[in-house]
Amino acid sequence: MRWKRVLIATALSLTLLGGSVSAAQREVSDQNASTLLEIYSRIVESHYSHPDQEAVLRGAIEGMLQVLNDPFSSYLTTAEYEQLEQAIEQEFAGLGSALQATKAGEIMITEIYSGSAAEEAGLQVGDRILAVDGKSVIGEPIDKVSAKIRGKAGTQVVLTIRRGTEASKQVAITRKTISLPTVLSKDSGNGVGYLRILSFASETSGEFHKAYQKIAATSPKGILLDLRGNGGGYVHSALTVADSFLAAGTMIVIHEGEQRIELQADEESFDLPLAVLVDQHTASASEILAGALQKNGRAVLIGAQTYGKGTMQELMPMPDGGVLKLSVDKWEFSDGTTNHLVGLTPDIRLTAPEIFLNAGMQYLFPGRKQTLTLYPSGGWGDLNGTKLLDMPTVLRVGQQQYLPLRYVVEALGSEVNWVQQTSSVEFQLEQRQVRVELGSGQLFLDGKRADLNGAVRLQGGVSYLSTAAFDLILGGGVRQSDTAITLHVD
Template structure:
């Protein structure tokens, strides 16, 4: 394959992103270059403050980069660049957790605790909210800084405060360790379905993905859920290799070369028989969008979740004489249909809003007859609670339907929502509470709107052939 030969040859050691073949560039005006050098020299030699040369250099570089209005063209000191590389390669000294920003911007939320790490040994749990690291409190503007503070040198300690559920905040002190986290995680979901999550696209990703898929297929996996949620990208080469392994034809990626558009095509050696569904979210970016977009635009897989981040540019890191690096955006790439996700993201085929419902929806795409169930436990305050009104049990509409694997669509101009569950098409008019299933209007009061939240009666769900079991403290709903 053309891209496999050419791009592998052009990769530099330690490069994070592949560069395309050279394209035409504007010639640098020597007078401008001399002027820049002259100003720098004058300020260093003659200005009465005798400014620090490193600070002056960073200020000059910052000014030029700001003019580009491109958040992905960045200057790194040698230390910053190494941290960037380590983040892509999932290797660093830290505590061993996967974090994301909380919706309210007031905490880092633990999404995963890796086995054998200080975090696991210290008792951290999924869902813990980190609200302070050292003396720095969590705020929307400090969350990235908090994540950096959790990292550091091996065998050094870090103290932070966590909030778990309704418990009082508590301080935790852990000793950082050198950690090389997996690029890929796998799980056998049973019933012939395998699950692979890709955390980052680095040097090990393709090999770890291939091994995970092989292991799952040996266990009987005939379908695959590929999870790219929270994956901010990395090596383009890894994304291309995995896309190619799932395609036997079609365009994976298009780029610009000397004013022309060049296509990088899949070869016939891939596997186009394994059913695949891809999970994406607002944090799926760059190389994740290349892989997801290649599969979607070639009709190979449906995307489930929410609109992706929208980064359709490619960067090349270039080492500088002072040991630092500049990461430069060198092209805006396109997918098979000529579109780019830049600034707009990829649109999911099945749009969901509740993150915990994404996997159920993906299973519904892969296995239309897959049995789904949701349990409402009155003791669990992390999920919306059912209501009992006039002797009738009502369940939160959107949460319930999405957890059963069905997207809910709001039609704004008609102030109504629609969804299809168990093959039955339902329309819910929010203004007057009328619920229609397969053209038949349900009697009674199938819908209640309480404090802006819509609740659907269990009788309405039974009408759609959904099994409902209700006890004093628990409501269980199940498709069958």
């Protein structure tokens, strides 16, 4: 692959450039270094408080990094670097589960890995984690909750969980080390091959090609590539996967001084139709992959705005055993745009993570039959045989039931767009163009006003559409009883 040679050559030339500064620059550099060392020595030797040397050193390092105003450059202790490596290589000591924040601010278990501590403790998908070691985690960012749950193998953590409508209970779990593959695959049926990349580690490109060949043996008609929750890793691995799907085009542009260097895809590639799932945790190297595929017209992105990290970091070992993680380049795409601090905008924008997968299937194979069932009393639903665990509330006003508009439409694979000029939302369902004017409560189908009263309700900032309105849109595709509401799309 030509781009590999370019990447290696660029890295080497950058290293050489670092040792070829002019004599005047070297003199200033040496003077600055001497001043820094002198101040450090004077502080640790002469200050009346006799400060800890390591603390002064760390303060100096943090001060220099703060000048950069770069959240992605940092100094890692030996232990912190080991944790970073373990995260990239998918090696954890903890529960061995995937977590997701719910609309109510609870932390929900969405996946339990085989052989994990979570599996041994009897935890289940859908369980809500309310507290860790007796302290509430409701409303806390998911990364902070994950950090509290993780720890050394063999140590214990106590979770307070709630399962369905049962009373909350405490579960004591002994943390266990688990090593996960970075690539997961399965035949999703309906001719769709599913590939999920959890991280871009040293062995990811090899794992990816093995997984792809396994999927290819099932003769799929399309590929769904899942990058949700992928925080990045090694750029080389991400580019290898991107190149596997691109027969031509610039993947990314890197820099050597003022020079722009385009990394071009090689001709050989997989040519199956492709859709990519992304979310707010899709970051860094995974944004390189997603963006390269999107910018070259190879795939659509489905999901939520991505994280927005468009810089590359080099890991530089230091004499004390620590590692300096320093941003050495701000890359861009072939059209000159960057995802840095803004993220990638999906082609199909959705909000509820649990329905992204179905939207990807629907994009690859439009027109397939779909069934969405909502169970209002239980607060859950079913979408084409997949249980929905974080479903919004269904409203009941008199004899009429109202469904959360955005959630239902997105669950059936369609994007919902807000039109500010008319204070309305628009979407397409069953080949019908639908406009819902929230101010007037009017419903329009294919440009014509529907004669239907009380079709729209607003509550708690959420738009609801009556079951009668959905039935009209779907041409009689709604069935309801006292316990369930089912929508059919043929």
